[in-house]
Amino acid sequence: MKKGVLLVNLGSPESPTPEDVKPYLSEFLMDERVIDVPLWARTLIVKGIILNTRPKASAEAYKKIWWDEGSPLIVISERLQKKIQQQTELPVALAMRYGSMTIKKGLQELVDKGVEDVFLMPLYPQFAMATTETILVLAEEIRKEHFPNLKISDLKAFYNREDYIDVLSNSIARHLENNPYEHLLFSYHGVPERHIRKRDITKSHCKIDKSCCITPSPAHEFCYRHQCLEVTRLVAEKLNLAPGTYSSSFQSRLGFDPWLQPPTDLTIERFGKQGVKKMAVVTPAFVSDCLETLEEIAMEGEEIFHEMGGKDFTTVPCLNDDAEFVALLSNWINDWAISETVTA
Template sequence: MKGVLLVNLGSPNSTDPKDVKKYLDEFLMDQRVIDVPFWLRSFIVRGIILNTRPKKSAAAYKKIWWDEGSPLIVLSERLQAKVQDKTDIPVGLAMRYGNPSIKSGLQELYDKGVRDLLLVPLYPQFAMATTETIVVLAEELRNEFFSDMKITDVPAFYNKPEYIKALSNSIKDYLSDKEYDHIMFSYHGVPERHIRKSDVTKSHCKIDGSCCNTPSKAHEFCYRHQCFQTTKNVMNELGLEEDKVTTTFQSRLGVDPWLQPYTDRTLVNKAEKDGVKKLAIVTPAFVSDCLETLEEIAMEGKEEFLEAGGEEFHTVPCINDNDEWVAVLAKWINEFKES
């Protein structure tokens, strides 16, 4: 029997600092998120970060928490329900960190008789800390607990025309009655070393401004290339002018170099130096709105832009449970069902 498991990032169970601390521990102790030796990762996370960050993060979560719970979880559940309505094979939902876990998601489907699974990491672009960690954990769990289950994973879909069309239409619909003179595409940041580690050629990725535009096998697993390509794809679909669009990266951590340009600094520069007054911002690294989009961008980013002299700031929602996106997912699932 065939089935599907949608997997998103995850969220704390509540805004209580204890729950946030537990979530951050699982998240930041992932060797594909902070990719240093265990002893050093443990020192950084458990010796430093978890002694200070949970209270601050809990306060941030409180700003965006819904009555129904975590926005990311609620939106993921809505997506799951809509997709399930469009297919007759079981569609499960799991989170890489927190609950419901990938193990529980696999178990629920296994108990229903699923032995041929389509794993759908809900990330348009490939990255060590997103798609790869989901696929690797699912395979480890399969080997240990579900050895007779076959798992097929959906690769990065940043370049699939049907996804780009759904994303572009959601942006166009949201901005149809709003004025803006510049549009920013802000992607979740990762350390530059992650890009080099994911380079299957071991030589292509230089992060020098040209490698992402030079055809290479490395692009299949290059987060940086896939982010810039996502922006280009949407620009082409919507007919956006190149000088009216900027691609940036947010949410850096630590002192190592991360992908640039940085979103927060660019927001200020756009207002102060470039004279941008009305800005729209899109976050295409995320399928579902979450802390990074609802608090870091829609609240902190807006404040930074307005304080720097901007006048209007429009945060375009993620595609969430958008009907066209639901139809795209259902199409991929039903193709898998018929294969």
């Protein structure tokens, strides 16, 4: 069976205009794994409220970070795909969960090249309903409907793989080498607490307190909170970070339901108030810089920090198309190809 690879990232509007942001937000927020409430309630929230108020503000935010080549997330993902293609003989396609670069188009591109066996790689280190799961579910639906003879296997959450932690740690160390800081904040994209409980395969372990994420459990395989905190722990251990000089937080809250704590914006505000003058932020839930990293953290976060009396605010870029990250993903792809051949 001829093998191929499909990289999948989040997606982006076609342009930073309300006209293009609105359909993108609609597709994203109407996903039942993003806003996981009954259809009638999701429709009321998204189409009745959010889409009548948010597209204009979101478009303004996108304009702040938009590149001449287009959406940063798309441009970076395309660079990553091209560099990986240079390090593997397998055809490598790129798709997005939302927007015009659909998973169906990505699979079709591979099928047109004769691919029968696809390695699906969601570009998310941690598992979450609203990221990895929604990609895998949609890919399987598309396979059944359009490509019934196609075989698809997927890359599991790689948050705790030693080689990934090495690459992430090296990147952080390199970017902070000439940027001394008093506190390093690991900011992860937030999710509602109910998402954590819904994916607790034990139905009892996840209490979202100070103990459950550090107590061994099968629930950790699908626990986003545990996986985020574990990245922080492993990187801190790798970089020999002193206790008290680093912490974790969660950004991008939406709605009024309880979300993972503590919030990034309030955490940045708190450190500024406490007299921290030099702060750095890294965002390990993202592999590609995007609206949430370039605008929410690098712009809004810095503004909050300065307003609270902070002086130096440094953001560590995502892994993007970093040479070590490209080599890491390429190695995983080539290892998969070999293992599939041996198994077959």
